[in-house]
Amino acid sequence: MKAGKGLAAGGALFAVPLMLVGSMVLMGGGEAQAGTCADPAAVVQGTTLPSQVAGFSGEQLTNAAVLMDQAKKAGMSVQAQILVVQAGIGESTLRSIDYTDAAGTVNGVAITIGILQQDESYGQRADRLDVAKAGSGFLSRLKAVPGWESLEPSLAIHRVQRNADPDHYTRFRSQAVQVVEALGGAKVSGGECSSPGGSTVGQLAGKWTNPLPGAEVTSPYGPRGMVGSIGGVLANFHYGMDFSTPGHAGTVVAPADLKITVATDTDTGTGSGTHVKGQTLDGKLTIGMYHMETGSLRVKVGDTVAAGTPIGTEGATGNVTGRHLHLEFFLGSFTDPWVPIQPTTDPAPILKEKGAL
Numbered sequence: 001m002k003a004g005k006g007l008a009a010g011g012a013l014f015a016v017p018l019m020l021v022g023s024m025v026l027m028g029g030g031e032a033q034a035g036t037c038a039d040p041a042a043v044v045q046g047t048t049l050p051s052q053v054a055g056f057s058g059e060q061l062t063n064a065a066v067l068m069d070q071a072k073k074a075g076m077s078v079q080a081q082i083l084v085v086q087a088g089i090g091e092s093t094l095r096s097i098d099y100t101d102a103a104g105t106v107n108g109v110a111i112t113i114g115i116l117q118q119d120e121s122y123g124q125r126a127d128r129l130d131v132a133k134a135g136s137g138f139l140s141r142l143k144a145v146p147g148w149e150s151l152e153p154s155l156a157i158h159r160v161q162r163n164a165d166p167d168h169y170t171r172f173r174s175q176a177v178q179v180v181e182a183l184g185g186a187k188v189s190g191g192e193c194s195s196p197g198g199s200t201v202g203q204l205a206g207k208w209t210n211p212l213p214g215a216e217v218t219s220p221y222g223p224r225g226m227v228g229s230i231g232g233v234l235a236n237f238h239y240g241m242d243f244s245t246p247g248h249a250g251t252v253v254a255p256a257d258l259k260i261t262v263a264t265d266t267d268t269g270t271g272s273g274t275h276v277k278g279q280t281l282d283g284k285l286t287i288g289m290y291h292m293e294t295g296s297l298r299v300k301v302g303d304t305v306a307a308g309t310p311i312g313t314e315g316a317t318g319n320v321t322g323r324h325l326h327l328e329f330f331l332g333s334f335t336d337p338w339v340p341i342q343p344t345t346d347p348a349p350i351l352k353e354k355g356a357l
Helices: 059-073 078-092 125-129 131-143 153-161 170-183 347-353
Strands: 040-044 047-050 216-219 241-244 251-253 258-264 274-280 285-292 310-313 325-331
Touching (some): 047 170, 059 131, 059 170, 078 153, 078 170, 125 131, 153 170, 258 285, 274 310, 285 310, 325 347
Antiparallel strands (some): 040 047, 241 325, 251 310, 258 274, 285 325
16 A cells, blocks of 8 residues: 555545546446456456466455456446546455555554555444455445546545545556456356357458448537536547437448457446447458447357348437437457557548548
């Protein structure tokens, strides 16, 4: 734990972007439905975890997975998972410790302990040393911070932890992101780390097609004003393209040959609604398709599908102002990318170059 922590209102010596991407609220991800179990070693409740990520291993990754699971159980986003892991790194390097620094003692007795260095306002000693309970306590207080979703990540943590240095947590952001990305495919609450799909659908020929045939482009990639009730730190920039089919709900298809990495109806505070993500087979892009009708998905995680393969039905699930498809192109191969962690690019020039727009 670092020195110089101050006493917060409410009694704790406190020591994860819900952001907007076009018409969808991020950092979503909620439960990452896809992922790999590469480099297995540690195990949490039957789930295989990587052996090392960003310099952390063993108990540290187990603790990170438990913190992430608390965010999922609270119905919070991937951003909340990152924040609680980031706080855990900054407070204790992801270890549940029973001591504190000199600034957090009274008559030599530690008053802040555990993975998040919490005081008695969080509960009994055993509760604060319990990683799951410590994470739950942090997330509960994070929820109570007005507008936490729009705050700079380190500042959002600081509003809970009340560190003497508001920028203390900034330097741990990259490590936290790496840890959450690496553990994002693991089902911490039990079950295997594997994909339910695995089929190859259609003829893989490297072709491209319009992702929503017969639709109109209703909102391009780039700067724009806030739309409807949607606001926040990224509301003035649209990180994807919106398509809408006049008069009826169209069929969303794979714009290119894709390996499906996410396919879910789950929306745990992400605003993405029913959505699918997949990697192009050349590894250059990861494509996200959002807001489809619940129950309409026709692909599974692990499937490899040809361009033009039906993915689902255009819908209005998640944080939207009307029925449409929100399409995002991320530069590179990612399992479950989200803005602003992974870089996006304008889909229009690529679709036009490929003859798909």
